Amino acid sequence: MPLHYIYLIVAVAAETVGTTALQASDQFSRFWPTVVVVIAYGFAFFFLGIALKYIPVGIAYAMWSGLGIILIALIGFAIFGQRLDLPAVLGLGMIIAGIVVIQVFSKTATH
Numbered sequence: 001m002p003l004h005y006i007y008l009i010v011a012v013a014a015e016t017v018g019t020t021a022l023q024a025s026d027q028f029s030r031f032w033p034t035v036v037v038v039i040a041y042g043f044a045f046f047f048l049g050i051a052l053k054y055i056p057v058g059i060a061y062a063m064w065s066g067l068g069i070i071l072i073a074l075i076g077f078a079i080f081g082q083r084l085d086l087p088a089v090l091g092l093g094m095i096i097a098g099i100v101v102i103q104v105f106s107k108t109a110t111h
Contacts, residue, residue, distance in 0.1 A: 002054075007048075007051040010047045014040045014044035016075065018036070020079070021034075022037050059102060062098070063102065067099065070095060070096060
């Protein structure tokens with residue numbers, strides 16, 4: 001796997017941690033989850049910025065936000081007990097399909 005995709009994966013992971021901490025921060029009223037939000041988002045944008053040296057911004061952002069949405073939906077379900085209805089599951093499936101189409105068929109995405 002090319003290094004720029006590792007940077008993007010780290011950015012997605014950090015963004016996912018930050019968003020999970022955002023939910024746990026209770027609207028920034030809890031100190032430590034708030035600290036995690038700030039640090040995690042800092043890492044996320046730092047590594048996204050490095051990935052953007054190699055991946056076009058539209059492709060990188062589509063993958064970053066799409067993967068983040070999928071992971072946060074799973075974390076919301078597993079940790080916070082948030083349920084997804086059928087339209088939400090279908091929509092998430094379309095996001096996954098879009099990421100696959102970009103990776104398999106797009107000549108814009110760097111491989």
